[in-house]
Amino acid sequence: MNLNKNQKIAAETSDRICCVLAGPGTGKTLTITAKIIHLLEKGVSPKEIAALTFTQKAAIEMKQRVITNLRQEKNLPFIGTFHLLCLKLLREFLSDREKHFQICTRTKQKEIISAIHKKNVDRIIEKITNFKNTNTPLDEKILPIYEKYEEKKKELNLLDFDDLLLKTLELVNKKQIPALFSHIIIDEFQDINKIQYALIKGLLKENGYLTVFGDPDQAIYSFRGSEIELFLELPKDFPDLTLINLSLNYRSQKNIIEASNKFITANTKRFSKKIESTREQKSPIILFEVEDEYEEAKTILREIKQRLGATDFTELYKNKEETSCSFSSFAVLTRTNNQLKIIKDCLDKEGIPVKTIKKDTEHWTSKITKKITDAIVNYSDKLFTNMPLQSFIESSNLYEELSNTEIFILSNIAKTYKDGKLIEQIQALIDELTSLTPVDLFPENINAVSLLTLHSSKGLEFPVVFIAGFDEGLIPYTLTSDTDIEEERRLFYVGMTRAMDELILIHSRQRLINGKKITLPVSSFLKDIPEEYVIKKVRQNRAGPKQKALF
DNA sequence: GTGGAGCACTTTTTT
DNA sequence: AGTGCTCCAC
Numbered sequence: 001m002n003l004n005k006n007q008k009i010a011a012e013t014s015d016r017i018c019c020v021l022a023g024p025g026t027g028k029t030l031t032i033t034a035k036i037i038h039l040l041e042k043g044v045s046p047k048e049i050a051a052l053t054f055t056q057k058a059a060i061e062m063k064q065r066v067i068t069n070l071r072q073e074k075n076l077p078f079i080g081t082f083h084l085l086c087l088k089l090l091r092e093f094l095s096d097r098e099k100h101f102q103i104c105t106r107t108k109q110k111e112i113i114s115a116i117h118k119k120n121v122d123r124i125i126e127k128i129t130n131f132k133n134t135n136t137p138l139d140e141k142i143l144p145i146y147e148k149y150e151e152k153k154k155e156l157n158l159l160d161f162d163d164l165l166l167k168t169l170e171l172v173n174k175k176q177i178p179a180l181f182s183h184i185i186i187d188e189f190q191d192i193n194k195i196q197y198a199l200i201k202g203l204l205k206e207n208g209y210l211t212v213f214g215d216p217d218q219a220i221y222s223f224r225g226s227e228i229e230l231f232l233e234l235p236k237d238f239p240d241l242t243l244i245n246l247s248l249n250y251r252s253q254k255n256i257i258e259a260s261n262k263f264i265t266a267n268t269k270r271f272s273k274k275i276e277s278t279r280e281q282k283s284p285i286i287l288f289e290v291e292d293e294y295e296e297a298k299t300i301l302r303e304i305k306q307r308l309g310a311t312d313f314t315e316l317y318k319n320k321e322e323t324s325c326s327f328s329s330f331a332v333l334t335r336t337n338n339q340l341k342i343i344k345d346c347l348d349k350e351g352i353p354v355k356t357i358k359k360d361t362e363h364w365t366s367k368i369t370k371k372i373t374d375a376i377v378n379y380s381d382k383l384f385t386n387m388p389l390q391s392f393i394e395s396s397n398l399y400e401e402l403s404n405t406e407i408f409i410l411s412n413i414a415k416t417y418k419d420g421k422l423i424e425q426i427q428a429l430i431d432e433l434t435s436l437t438p439v440d441l442f443p444e445n446i447n448a449v450s451l452l453t454l455h456s457s458k459g460l461e462f463p464v465v466f467i468a469g470f471d472e473g474l475i476p477y478t479l480t481s482d483t484d485i486e487e488e489r490r491l492f493y494v495g496m497t498r499a500m501d502e503l504i505l506i507h508s509r510q511r512l513i514n515g516k517k518i519t520l521p522v523s524s525f526l527k528d529i530p531e532e533y534v535i536k537k538v539r540q541n542r543a544g545p546k547q548k549a550l551f
Numbered sequence: 552g553t554g555g556a557g558c559a560c561t562t563t564t565t566t
Numbered sequence: 567a568g569t570g571c572t573c574c575a576c
Contacts, residue, residue: 118571118572119571119572338567338568341568512567513567514567514568515567515568516567
């Protein structure tokens with residue numbers, strides 16, 4: 001593995017408590033992978049190591065990389081989500097009477113809650129989750145619902161996702177689960193909450209090694225209980241903490257790195273960190289001002305077409321290798337989901353393929369199940385010719401149709417595939433699918449323009465990034481009262497740093513929000529980006545009356 | 552059990 | 567504007 005100086009230090013240090021500041025595009029996953037492999041090569045037993053993530057996607061990516069590097073997949077350390085680790089520990093350490101619980105999924109949660117109280121089911125679940133994770137008190141109306149919910153779960157022998165962690169922590173505190181790991185590695189540490197933090201401490205052996213990777217400037221999930229303070233107060237909690245800064249960014253050109261570096265210094269809750277681009281300077285950030293959301297969509301369409309340099313899109317499908325950029329080079333990011341609809345419609349109409357994250361759990365589960373079932377049935381024919389699975393995936397259209405997560409699962413199923421038992425295999429597969437999330441199923445390999453919220457863009461990168469709705473009110477989002485302006489700034493920072501070559505912001509003078517036509521000024525975040533990094537382009541509505549530009 | 556009127560609500564999302 | 571829900575009539 002080819003590591004730069006600080007990546008190597010982070011991977012090989014034998015300091016006991018380390019915090020690796022891993023800004024956007026600095027090779028975090030590579031470094032974590034290197035660290036795991038380094039420990040194994042040093043002779044640390046896999047059983048002594050746990051690498052924890054918050055999402056399955058991250059876990060799968062990391063595991064895949066470790067497997068690729070080790071060229072084997074036996075005797076791996078635990079690499080997975082906090083929830084999976086807790087699930088395994090509970091199955092191992094709970095009493096025989098208790099250990100046979102089932103997981104209370106979101107669907108089941110909704111079912112139980114709505115039997116108690118029909119209205120605002122989602123909000124109630126959110127409140128309960130918040131209460132369990134952060135001790136945010138429950139008001140009088142929700143408390144009895146919560147109590148009945150807990151009772152019902154007990155009756156049905158269910159544990160919800162929060163319970164997995166809480167129950168494990170309880171056993172750890174009662175010493176019924178011993179400290180198990182001498183090396184714990186945490187990914188995306190800025191997303192941690194108090195429960196998870198306590199859990200890590202309880203599972204780490206005395207004088208064990210802890211390395212956390214993350215970036216406080218990308219903490220965007222406080223609304224679901226993450227506490228950036230836990231990251232920022234690490235030096236207090238561990239006076240012997242070693243800070244390592246991954247300072248080289250391999251993703252974005254200089255303008256984007258410098259502009260985002262300066263932008264984020266407007267925040268106070270952070271560690272100062274240095275990030276340098278390894279890439280040549282390219283064009284500055286472009287800011288368009290347009291009339292309304294339809295002009296916004298048309299601007300995106302026009303800019304995409306211009307960069308594709310083709311009007312006949314069927315040609316682009318055929319000659320992918322010959323063009324420097326394709327549909328998948330572009331992403332459109334917005335603060336809210338519903339802003340994406342008009343943009344999607346506009347691109348759809350012009351024959352530009354788009355991909356979005358589907359939120360409809362029931363539908364995709366059955367659809368994907370069918371897709372993978374078909375794939376396995378197809379593959380079983382190919383078994384006669386001994387065609388390796390990877391070649392099969394690449395030669396079929398599956399590579400484009402399936403997300404990376406699906407391919408991973410398919411590979412696993414196929415590996416254990418034996419003649420006869422197809423139905424059982426698929427049954428097992430369906431069990432795995434129920435734990436997948438919309439993001440896991442985002443078809444990364446399909447050649448289409450990505451339409452995403454700023455939140456769901458985290459971790460991704462694109463040559464050309466549009467951030468639409470750069471309007472005060474949406475960015476930062478202040479249409480409801482309890483805005484955390486620093487978190488909103490971090491969210492925009494995440495958006496900016498998705499861009500490799502070009503960042504294009506679009507502000508619309510007017511917009512329909514909740515059925516009302518409103519006029520918003522350009523985002524107040526504009527003033528936090530030094531002027532020399534931005535080119536402003538005003539597009540007047542030709543038909544309409546002349547309006548004074550807002551900047 | 553269905554369909555339509557009436558009403559409320561409207562940020563972000565993982566396990 | 568658009569969605570999702572309840573409630574009531576059939």
